[in-house]
Amino acid sequence: MQYPDATVQEIDNIMNEAWQAFGEFRLTTLKQRADLMRAIAKGLEAAGDGLIQTAMRETNLPEARLKNERIRTMFQLTSYADACEAGSWLEVRIDTAAAENPDTRKLQVPIGPVVVFGASNFPFAYSTAGGDTATALAAGCPVVVKGHPAHAETSEQVARIISKAVADAGLPKGVFAHVHGAGFETGKALVTHTHTRAVGFTGSYGGGKALFDWANQRKQPIPVFAEMGSINPVFLLPGKLKESAKDLATLLAGSVTLGTGQFCTNPGLILGVEGEELDLFIHELGSAIGKINPGTMLHPGIAKAFAEKRTTALSQANVETIAVAAVAPQENQGAPTIASASAEAFFKNPLLHQEVFGPYSLVIRCKNTAELIKAARHIEGQLTTSLMASDNDLIDNPELIEAVQDICGRLILNAVPTGVRVALSMQHGGPFPASTDSRFTSVGADGIKRWVRPLAFQSWSDALLPDALKNSNPLKIWRTVNNELTKDPI
Amino acid sequence: MQYPDATVQEIDNIMNEAWQAFGEFRLTTLKQRADLMRAIAKGLEAAGDGLIQTAMRETNLPEARLKNERIRTMFQLTSYADACEAGSWLEVRIDTAAAENPDTRKLQVPIGPVVVFGASNFPFAYSTAGGDTATALAAGCPVVVKGHPAHAETSEQVARIISKAVADAGLPKGVFAHVHGAGFETGKALVTHTHTRAVGFTGSYGGGKALFDWANQRKQPIPVFAEMGSINPVFLLPGKLKESAKDLATLLAGSVTLGTGQFCTNPGLILGVEGEELDLFIHELGSAIGKINPGTMLHPGIAKAFAEKRTTALSQANVETIAVAAVAPQENQGAPTIASASAEAFFKNPLLHQEVFGPYSLVIRCKNTAELIKAARHIEGQLTTSLMASDNDLIDNPELIEAVQDICGRLILNAVPTGVRVALSMQHGGPFPASTDSRFTSVGADGIKRWVRPLAFQSWSDALLPDALKNSNPLKIWRTVNNELTKDPI
Numbered sequence: 001m002q003y004p005d006a007t008v009q010e011i012d013n014i015m016n017e018a019w020q021a022f023g024e025f026r027l028t029t030l031k032q033r034a035d036l037m038r039a040i041a042k043g044l045e046a047a048g049d050g051l052i053q054t055a056m057r058e059t060n061l062p063e064a065r066l067k068n069e070r071i072r073t074m075f076q077l078t079s080y081a082d083a084c085e086a087g088s089w090l091e092v093r094i095d096t097a098a099a100e101n102p103d104t105r106k107l108q109v110p111i112g113p114v115v116v117f118g119a120s121n122f123p124f125a126y127s128t129a130g131g132d133t134a135t136a137l138a139a140g141c142p143v144v145v146k147g148h149p150a151h152a153e154t155s156e157q158v159a160r161i162i163s164k165a166v167a168d169a170g171l172p173k174g175v176f177a178h179v180h181g182a183g184f185e186t187g188k189a190l191v192t193h194t195h196t197r198a199v200g201f202t203g204s205y206g207g208g209k210a211l212f213d214w215a216n217q218r219k220q221p222i223p224v225f226a227e228m229g230s231i232n233p234v235f236l237l238p239g240k241l242k243e244s245a246k247d248l249a250t251l252l253a254g255s256v257t258l259g260t261g262q263f264c265t266n267p268g269l270i271l272g273v274e275g276e277e278l279d280l281f282i283h284e285l286g287s288a289i290g291k292i293n294p295g296t297m298l299h300p301g302i303a304k305a306f307a308e309k310r311t312t313a314l315s316q317a318n319v320e321t322i323a324v325a326a327v328a329p330q331e332n333q334g335a336p337t338i339a340s341a342s343a344e345a346f347f348k349n350p351l352l353h354q355e356v357f358g359p360y361s362l363v364i365r366c367k368n369t370a371e372l373i374k375a376a377r378h379i380e381g382q383l384t385t386s387l388m389a390s391d392n393d394l395i396d397n398p399e400l401i402e403a404v405q406d407i408c409g410r411l412i413l414n415a416v417p418t419g420v421r422v423a424l425s426m427q428h429g430g431p432f433p434a435s436t437d438s439r440f441t442s443v444g445a446d447g448i449k450r451w452v453r454p455l456a457f458q459s460w461s462d463a464l465l466p467d468a469l470k471n472s473n474p475l476k477i478w479r480t481v482n483n484e485l486t487k488d489p490i
Numbered sequence: 491m492q493y494p495d496a497t498v499q500e501i502d503n504i505m506n507e508a509w510q511a512f513g514e515f516r517l518t519t520l521k522q523r524a525d526l527m528r529a530i531a532k533g534l535e536a537a538g539d540g541l542i543q544t545a546m547r548e549t550n551l552p553e554a555r556l557k558n559e560r561i562r563t564m565f566q567l568t569s570y571a572d573a574c575e576a577g578s579w580l581e582v583r584i585d586t587a588a589a590e591n592p593d594t595r596k597l598q599v600p601i602g603p604v605v606v607f608g609a610s611n612f613p614f615a616y617s618t619a620g621g622d623t624a625t626a627l628a629a630g631c632p633v634v635v636k637g638h639p640a641h642a643e644t645s646e647q648v649a650r651i652i653s654k655a656v657a658d659a660g661l662p663k664g665v666f667a668h669v670h671g672a673g674f675e676t677g678k679a680l681v682t683h684t685h686t687r688a689v690g691f692t693g694s695y696g697g698g699k700a701l702f703d704w705a706n707q708r709k710q711p712i713p714v715f716a717e718m719g720s721i722n723p724v725f726l727l728p729g730k731l732k733e734s735a736k737d738l739a740t741l742l743a744g745s746v747t748l749g750t751g752q753f754c755t756n757p758g759l760i761l762g763v764e765g766e767e768l769d770l771f772i773h774e775l776g777s778a779i780g781k782i783n784p785g786t787m788l789h790p791g792i793a794k795a796f797a798e799k800r801t802t803a804l805s806q807a808n809v810e811t812i813a814v815a816a817v818a819p820q821e822n823q824g825a826p827t828i829a830s831a832s833a834e835a836f837f838k839n840p841l842l843h844q845e846v847f848g849p850y851s852l853v854i855r856c857k858n859t860a861e862l863i864k865a866a867r868h869i870e871g872q873l874t875t876s877l878m879a880s881d882n883d884l885i886d887n888p889e890l891i892e893a894v895q896d897i898c899g900r901l902i903l904n905a906v907p908t909g910v911r912v913a914l915s916m917q918h919g920g921p922f923p924a925s926t927d928s929r930f931t932s933v934g935a936d937g938i939k940r941w942v943r944p945l946a947f948q949s950w951s952d953a954l955l956p957d958a959l960k961n962s963n964p965l966k967i968w969r970t971v972n973n974e975l976t977k978d979p980i
Binding site (some may be wrong): 023026082083086088091093094095101102104105106109111112212213216220221222223380381391394395402405406408409410411412413414415419421423424425426427429431432433436437438439441444446449452453454455456457458459460461463464478480483485 | 591592596904946
């Protein structure tokens with residue numbers, strides 16, 4: 001099914017409606033918002049097989065994966081709903097009047113309408129009812145989603161589920177809207193509209209950076225949280241490599257090709273120190289990759305981009321192709337591929353740092369651990385870095401640990417980067433260009449913080465304060481009162 | 491004393507040194523950072539009268555004010571030191587392994603070297619050892635201050651105090667550096683240097699916006715928290731105005747002229763509904779202002795800008811001059827001035843929304859409360875808004891309360907905006923153009939959040955985790971473990 005791009009006039013109407021709805025939605029209780037989120041989760045479940053079939057048709061993703069992704073999306077909605085109601089994210093701080101100082105009380109308030117750009121690779125979890133939408137609703141912000149054109153019908157169906165939940169809750173229609181747009185103009189009109197107050201995005205560097213620039217060039221700049229991809233370097237430390245070169249190869253072959261490599265946490269770069277253990281690892285990795293069948297990619301555009309970027313990467317000077325899947329790829333399939341290059345080549349050629357979105361990884365052969373450290377310092381911002389290391393490896397390499405911390409949002413020990421736990425302790429985001437603001441996450445209930453700002457009330461009447469700030473603590477939430485965390489009333 | 495602008499080469503050396511120092515400083519304990527901050531506070535006190543005399547000579551501010559400002563600055567350093575040590579700002583979240591989910595643990599880590607641009611109007615509290623520097627040191631970030639050229643010698647003396655405290659603590663010299671720069675080039679070189687990771691600024695819209703744009707145009711954009719001024723609208727609601735027109739006039743005359751109007755929280759706009767009460771208020775305000783003597787401004791540039799902006803504002807169509815100080819201003823003095831205009835004129839002429847930095851305020855006469863609300867919706871982002879209102883006024887005007895919340899960071903009831911309490915519950919910042927990111931504050935220990943980012947550790951060995959994340963909770967800080975706030979070990 002084809003949907004026409006929303007016009008500038010339609011976007012203007014939708015953003016005005018979102019702004020109108022904000023006046024009412026911001027005043028909803030935490031429970032009302034949590035219930036809305038839970039109703040959306042129930043709606044996703046109730047959509048049953050039909051929704052999964054649509055998504056399968058549009059994304060080429062297998063049924064089991066999409067069913068799991070829907071469960072994950074429902075868990076995001078319901079667990080963030082619990083966090084919404086618990087209210088810690090309101091970050092209430094109260095300082096009662098003292099000496100010449102007035103009573104001041106602060107809480108987080110919603111920033112206003114949020115525009116969300118869904119990802120192509122997660123039609124549920126990072127799209128229309130995904131983490132950005134869930135956290136923005138928790139914050140009390142109306143949401144306008146631009147559905148990803150690669151799964152427009154899935155997005156449309158999910159949008160109807162959300163709109164129905166909004167209507168059933170008796171909330172104004174403008175709390176949620178959905179538009180289509182395959183072109184550049186729709187995105188620009190959404191980001192530059194005067195009533196848009198923040199933007200969430202998951203996708204390519206080019207797309208995210210364009211939104212970031214438009215947002216900053218507005219008369220009133222607005223925050224953009226864009227997650228723009230990552231090559232998720234994996235460092236193989238000598239002790240660990242010696243112990244388990246073969247197991248590491250098996251583990252990484254699985255991670256590189258999981259979901260046909262179409263995860264933002266796909267390990268696109270593997271670094272180790274030259275020697276027979278690394279040779280063994282490369283050999284084993286190559287042999288495992290050769291046995292993995294090509295998979296159909298999300299859509300023809302992504303398959304084409306993978307083929308082109310892979311060809312470009314493999315044709316660089318001093319890049320050696322280690323292994324390609326033995327089975328030839330069909331149309332729109334991506335062939336699992338491993339290449340290798342020296343650290344020297346890696347330092348010289350920035351193209352080797354670029355993401356090849358799909359089942360591809362480049363093994364970098366360093367001369368020694370000093371070169372591993374140099375590489376860590378050389379790599380741009382990442383969502384994750386993984387260290388495959390024994391405890392002794394870690395103790396022996398404090399400089400490497402420091403260097404890898406600087407370039408990532410999540411530091412993994414002896415595990416692959418694919419698989420992102422939905423939990424408060426998760427950080428999904430990282431130094432630029434992994435994301436546009438390393439101070440925020442797009443996974444976990446802390447993602448709510450992207451859509452709120454502090455508002456302080458000074459010398460206000462207790463009866464007229466928001467409930468979260470009232471003396472009696474009617475919401476029974478944790479608050480910092482005169483620098484002490486407490487649930488006690490004042 | 492004249493100081494030459496730092497050259498690009500000098501800035502490169504300083505930023506490289508800051509980056510080097512970051513490696514060691516980030517590993518310091520919270521207690522070490524807190525002790526450094528306390529030592530700086532002691533150093534400020536030990537500098538005694540000499541420092542005050544220098545600041546008096548450079549800023550024309552009176553002795554008592556500067557002594558109080560130094561006490562405030564010391565309180566910032568010591569109270570933020572206490573917050574640093576208490577560690578709540580680390581926002582530790584731990585989710586232990588469960589089913590197929592790995593153990594993940596997150597804390598806030600320092601973002602890297604921070605460049606601070608001091609304000610002209612607070613030579614201590616918002617300058618070299620001010621809130622930006624204090625919060626960045628608490629976070630574990632090296633600081634490079636560009637001293638304000640209007641009080642370069644004061645800044646130099648304070649910088650020596652900080653550098654001595656750094657040396658006495660045995661920390662690397664690069665933890666703190668101080669440069670001079672009256673020109674555009676110094677600021678640009680600092681903001682665009684590859685090792686600069688964040689920027690703090692207090693000053694004009696033009697200055698702050700330039701830094702923001704440079705920072706966003708970098709290859710790796712960095713966050714800028716710029717506080718860029720505000721006209722701090724004060725809304726006079728009918729019930730309150732009827733009760734106490736005269737008292738309000740006295741209160742506001744004091745606030746408009748406090749410190750010769752050179753506060754970012756100066757009330758530059760007062761709005762009320764036409765009628766005899768507003769006439770009385772205007773009359774009383776004018777008569778109070780007429781009796782207040784002109785004060786010497788911070789430096790000739792500010793006095794000149796005040797004179798020019800005041801002249802421009804008063805010469806606008808439909809702007810009436812209500813009162814000017816009876817005593818004529820001497821050279822570099824600012825004459826207290828009150829003007830008035832209709833809401834209609836205010837809506838038509840954006841120049842009337844602009845800050846006239848100094849002892850000036852514009853009273854807007856609205857036809858009715860609908861026009862008050864319209865004005866509230868029309869005004870750009872502000873640090874504060876004040877409502878002078880009885881409880882009934884508030885109950886009768888929910889739309890106005892909603893509208894004023896949208897445009898400010900701090901909402902004040904029946905008090906003037908001047909006077910910013912240093913407390914965790916303070917919000918000093920607001921929607922653009924009051925600041926470049928409404929999600930952060932520059933006053934209160936929450937200001938630390940500007941200079942940190944979350945880092946998650948996955949499946950890490952307990953012994954090798956940062957202390958804040960270890961099972962035993964050796965720092966005895968509040969942590970969110972499996973979604974529950976606790977100080978218990980795991």
